[in-house]
Amino acid sequence: MQIAIASGKGGTGKTIVSSNLAYYLNKIGKSVALIDCDVEEPNNHIFYEPTWFADENVNRLVPQVDTIRCTGCEKCAEFCQFGAIVCLKGKVLTFPELCHSCAGCINICPTSALEKTSRKIGEVQLGLKDNLLIVQGMLRVGEAMSPPLIKEVKRHGIGKEIVIIDCPPGTSCPMIQAVKGSDFVLLVTEPTPFGLNDLKLAVETIRELGIPFALCLNRSTIGDEKVWDYCKIENIPIILEIPDDRQIAEAYSQGKLFLEVLPHYEKVFVELLTSLEEIKSC
Amino acid sequence: MLKELVVISGKGGTGKTSIVASLATLIDNKVLADCDVDAADLHLVLNPRILEEYEFRSGKTAYINKEKCTQCKKCLELCRFDAIGDDLIIDKVSCEGCGVCVYFCPLGAIEFKDNLSGHWFISSTTYGPLVHAKLGIAEENSGKLVTLVKSQARKVAMEQNKELILVDGSPGIGCPVIASISGANLVLVVTEPTLSGIHDLERVISLTEHFNIETAVCINKADINYEMTEKILNNCQKQGLPVVGIIPYDNSVTKAQIQGISILDLAPESKTAKEIKKLEKELKLLLN
Amino acid sequence: MKVALSSKGQTIESQLEERFGRSPNFIIYDLGNDSYQAIDNTQILNSAQGAGIQAAENIVNTGVDALISGNVGPKAFRALQAAGIDIYLTRGTTVKKALDDFKKGKLSKAKSNNVDGHWF
Structure with missing residues (x-):
């Protein structure tokens, strides 16, 4: 019980x-x-x-950017509801402390430039x-x-x-x-x-x-x-x-x-x- | 100049x-703000008359439109919060509002709606204007609502030429507290002489130190454990923190709460009332 | 060259706002023709977290090369740095005075964030 x-x-x-x-x-x-x-x-x-x-x-899942594959399309940044990804002048930045681990960005990225990585909580x-x-x-x-x-x-x-x-x-x-x-x-x-x-x-x-x-x-x-x-x-x-x-x-x-x-x-x-x-x- | 005193x-x-309510009866020309938005209690003793009421919207929740849905269960597979059941109904408590299901639904059958997360109010009380809020059940983002309450209190204070904003801060050490103390001129930490009280006091002080905000300490229920009170006094002295109030354990504080009045009105000659008056004087000195 | 300054008000006579993310306004000053415009940042004032990142996006979009503010947290610092914006810190002054100091080379470039962020 x-x-x-x-x-x-x-x-x-x-x-x-x-x-x-x-x-x-x-x-x-x-x-x-x-x-x-x-x-x-x-x-x-x-x-x-x-x-x-x-x-x-x-640990929990957070995204990591592969800068070689990333084309700076901003799809991930547009998608994220929590402001945990931004794209500034074509560069993608992630802020794991704001991430809710929904994996949406990883699924959305057309060039698979976002990888799963873990963060100790x-x-x-x-x-x-x-x-x-x-x-x-x-x-x-x-x-x-x-x-x-x-x-x-x-x-x-x-x-x-x-x-x-x-x-x-x-x-x-x-x-x-x-x-x-x-x-x-x-x-x-x-x-x-x-x-x-x-x-x-x-x-x-x-x-x-x-x-x-x-x-x-x-x-x-x-x-x-x-x-x-x-x-x-x-x-x-x-x-x-x-x-x-x-x-x-x-x-x-x-x-x-x-x-x-x-x-x-x-x-x-x-x-x-x-x-x-x-x-x-x- | 407008000053801000936050009690945490x-x-x-x-x-x-209870201490904020007592200070409210002693300090003139101020605006009150209740930043304990998860469990706001200040209104229970101040009997506010609500003048203005506003909606607080924050975050989103997904809803499946049954008519468009073909039960492909793609959403169920992708949701990482176990928010979608086998019956394809989204549990709004579990939904984080991430939008994954909305984006990936092949039929566009999932709607994404703004949450009404709570309400906030501007009220009048015998002791001056009060800005307060009520967060809805199981709603997040209280830090955001705290920031909103504080900025509105500041606006009211400017409009009405008040000298001080007296803030009932949030508990804990997380986001809402940081939002409560941001921009404060002075933080008063109310603690009690217990092991967990001492522990939490240390964590809160590291927070105010971190943000470089002048901090004073008040020991409530000080006679519950003299040894611990002594320990707190020593720790504060070492850290150069003024202890501006030592208030005894007093059941008439509860009696005052039940009658919806301040201890200063209920038992003006009590030791507790005298200590609170002393506390108010010390705080004024620190603020000026 | 364009410079952004966090500002309590909408003119260059205003006090420089010490906070970056939660600054009510930014003055975008164009050193090329000595003109400026004020942009409103209050939308961000109401966000709980990530205010610094949003404010950074806000000023990056105006095409500035440098920022002058009082405090910049770690997330905003990373964002500004990635966008190639130089950060200069000063306090207790007006927007106008901060600009003069900047022009005279009296302000030095910040190498790291000077305050910790919302979470630490």
Whole structure:
């Protein structure tokens, strides 16, 4: 089962939920992979300090010009929607950092003067901690295209009984790439006006993707009732509530899993699993 | 001369928008701009009255015209984004708008249409004009929209003779943030004393340094972890960055947000309110 | 010889714009007959990425031999170089003053981009 942990914006507690959920599932003997898809800022490793055992480069396709064959016809430059190829005074220049790897230019070139070459966009790192597989992507600094890397990072979870995906924040392409193919999405928010606003954006996005989802409320004891009211109207189950507890915030600030420091909170995760089972069976 | 103050945070959830809202009540003669276009929240506390609304168009999406299509599946074969299903329907979320299918369709059965990616607004608030935007679901190019919001805020400021543009910047370190801070006179980074907060602060500072923009730091929720706060203070001192605000963890910030007002109105005598007033004075000194 | 200058306004009395790609205007100055025209670059101001490349295309099409600006990023630098346009950098001045300095040979040719681009 693949569960994606997502939110409409950063700082709602996505990483707190994913890191502690993975810890709990691993502890009760499941075979678990924790996949950190926030490739700009992977933070789950802070809570685990895993032993890294593998590291793979991730490349993607970009065009390269063969200046001998190129006639300067400009067809490629006219075609490219992303401004990644220009033709100036008969010379073709490519800008791989703007390229989306659609291969259109390569297919279009009448003299086959564009060749496929690869560009490194980042790395996938694999780590282990007490049987828990931790996978993260590191986007190369200066690289704008994270979705192809996210796709690669996710591939490493295949084969595990439960795969927890910590998604990048927001509702744009990277988040969608991370959520895609999941069996279930757990949205994380706080019961505040900002939290509600961001939740609505995330809900719209997940509905577009057609994946079943439920809500996790972080710092559930602050704020007002509006998130509950919204969930009632929209028929969204709230299956995990983490209260506003200074000790949780302190554990987080020190890079510690709060379940390890405050084991009495395990009961909220027990309830979460029961709710998940119920949702799955209906 | 017109100045521009941009508040950013690196990591989300540090309290950036609440701080901008508080500063908005203290600083006179300014234009506000919400550049957090992916998840814009500033309007929730400023209760804007929308005066003007515009469409934001960006990028394209392909659509197959079923009547012309002979199901040769050439498009399916060439699409590198798995955006075309066996049913020959293009998934608009996956479509990158590259135009390969449009170009190579032997029957010209694929149309290429402009995306309506969002909207942007000029509004009035109690604290001055606000330029803000809403990016559509699953839309890209927020950097472009940020640039647009900023240039419109600048235009409003010139027309109305304002002295300052106060910008709620985008989170992260990517394209939208770079677009937010470009052209700023001063960047205020709001951070929190956590491991990820420190990490993200460093990355954001390298960004502002890189673009050679004067930078000040504000530590929010400073009493959550004194050790980390101390560490941030030391790091900033080493790098010659002024720490212009140290604000305690205070639940009344959330209470203020729920009531749609600023903490300065809710609890004007609180330590938090006093610290924010101090912060505003420090920022003014740095700007002049 | 024709020279392009990034400019905040549309006349040679305007301030020289420090940014190249996101410059609102370019002044295209013809040293042969001391005349100039202003071209609008605002379309590019609204593009998220690749503004420098588009601006480079824009001025290459006017047939200039040199560019005077404040900052030129790596992508624009590559594009201008490929088109054989020499780049001269100066700041905090007007278009007119920058041109005078250029004519007197006070500006030196840039050998590489002086700012990193949008991504780094």
